Amino acid sequence: MSPTDPGPAASADREAVDAAGLRARTAALLAAHDPATTPRPDFLRARFDAGLAWVHFPEGLGGLGAPRALQAVVDAGLAAAGAPGNDPRRIGIGLGMAAPTLLQYGTEEQKRRFLRPLWTGEEVWCQLFSEPGAGSDLAALATRAVRDGDGWRVDGQKVWTSGAHLARWAILLARTDPTVPKHAGLTYFVCDMTDPGVEVRPLRQITGEAEFNEVFLTGVRIPDAHRLGAVGEGWKVARTTLMNERVAIGGSGAPGEAGEGGMLGLVTGTWRGRPELRTHDLHQRLLRLWVEAEAARLTGERLRQQLRRGRPGPEGSGLKLSFARLNQELSGLEVELLAEDGLAYGDWTMTRPEVVDFTGRDAGYRYLRAKGNSIEGGTSEVLLNIVAERVLGLPPEPRTDKDLPWKDLPR
């Protein structure tokens, strides 16, 4: 069932899931669970059980099979009453990647077990996909899952795992059959991060801090009941996850964002506030970037309008490319504009931030962190290939790695 398909359970109750019905349900939730006196986890669980967590999800799984756009009605009602939220920035991987994949490929039992604590934030999720030897070429990954009684034993090394040190569960892609071509030998699992075979080490990055981790998996046990999708179908399942990742990273952003938002706002603020820093060269570059940022904003707005009309356009694949380049150029320009101040750096101390905060730190941090924008969630080079082949229909490069058994590929 797709997230937009209300399913048979919801159709019986269809009249109640329009905006008025959702307002009534929100009021009923608030009446039964006063946010002022109900502990936060209890309120969030009650909200989930009332189907007001994500209204487009099916009934019984935190939703009501309602149109996704109506979530705003619920959110507004709850915000007005001062109800606690589930801090989506802290559980972005669970919400944005694990949840849609569980919904599409999970068994009923898996959905009922995992979705509720995922949404309330009681259980944090991380993603065990990338490996030192499998970045852009993710399907080449080498982490092995071998049958072991009624489950699986997993050995390997994963990297670029944000939140692994906080996570209770991971979505894991592992190789179950090395004798078939690489895309065919993968299986998708839910991995218990408290298993004694899981070791998490911080991965310090060029900013000095460690948002990410390396995860070493040694004899990790996974019951077969925690497999997502069929054996050998891991790549198909992973594509659902990755599609949602790109939507999350490049996609819609905060609607209603007004004024010169984000990185541009920081630079223009400095520009207007400190005229002594202005030069002709920086002026020309700033105006050019202002126009390009506005063009990217309008492209995103147009994409949202197409989605609302039910006709998604291919622009989404390109937006992440634009945002990555603009953030890098704007943050580089900001360092130059700041002159002497641009030569300083806030703090090289190794810390473990829970969320990426672009605007809360200094220009040097932004300049360095933005370098990741064209690497994380698909490098710009790979995205250009995807646009060229899937949007423009240009022929693929000849490849030698698609039909050979994985074990015979040169490494």
Add this chain to the structure above:
Amino acid sequence: MTPQPSAALSATAPPDLLYSEAEEDLRTAVRSLLTHRGAPTTVLAGAESGRPYDAELWRSLAAGIGTAGLLVPDKLGGQGATARETAVVLEELGRAVAPVPQLTSAVLAVTALLGCDTGDAEVAAPLAALAEGRRVGALAVPLTTPPGGRPAATVRAAAGRRPLLSGEITAVAGAAGADLLLVPADTGLYAVDTGAEGVRITPVTSLDLTRPLARVTLAEAPGSLLAGPGRARDAVDAALLTGAGLLASEQLGVAEWCLEETVRYTGERRQFGRPVGSFQALKHRLAALWLEVASARAVARNAADALATGSPDTAVAVAVAQSYCGEVAVRAAQECVQLHGGIGMTWEHPAHLYLKRAKSAELALGTPGRHRAALARLVDLPGPPD
């Protein structure tokens, strides 16, 4: 997560950046006509013949489909549509580098007339004639004039029972082949019949073969006053702003054709035993260009919608559209020539018609740099103090 480097300005209702069904129908009608009558070989042959525009094609568009009167209200003889529909027509005309005076007559001249007192028969009569496609008009300013630009007042009107105009205006687009010139002079905006005594229109061999320029020389040519100096300035400004905003849609069409044609060609052309479009070096360039064209569409729609709705952000929308779309069209045409290899350099292949249109259009109604300078004032990003 990648934050958005956003630049929204006002908190008013977001512009409609899509195409309505009626707009798509209009596009289909125009494209179908151009497919039958405006093939690139026809366009090239027409340009070589020295004809200033394709009169037969213009008749079908202007009178048949009604594109000449889109911006004119019904009661003044037009179609009562808006800049949004006009933009769709211009996209299609750009895709075909069609040599017709839609921009020069149906946008620039018409908008200048709409800025005058349309209750006055001296204004209403020529307006209806242009809107119905019975006559072709041109605004007599150099094509490079940006919105708000003040062309040096080279035309003087000698007072009398019938004012007589004298002076010279260079690089006027759409003047050759026009029936009526709208001439900004020191004492106002005047209508001058191109057939009148004292009017000389000298074609200039132009970089753009499909929108040739001309020098207009007036030697005591009789004119009729359309608006006094104040109103004339506003009318010409409105015409230049509308023209610049809508030119972005024509540039989008040019870029779109160049991209599509290059993708088609590189998918077919084989070298080294494979389609050249399978080489990453080319694919990345085309994918990057696709993204720019997709963004140009959003930007051009934004300008068209702002002009159609009279948005307070119109000046910003037009400046953004002109500084963005002009460069995208040029890049698309340059990539089209380069990625076609040798055939792209030939006179026979139509790529040069698009390159010439794109490069000329980049200078038209203000260069991207001028529009960025305008933007610096509009969004309060001033340059260094000196």
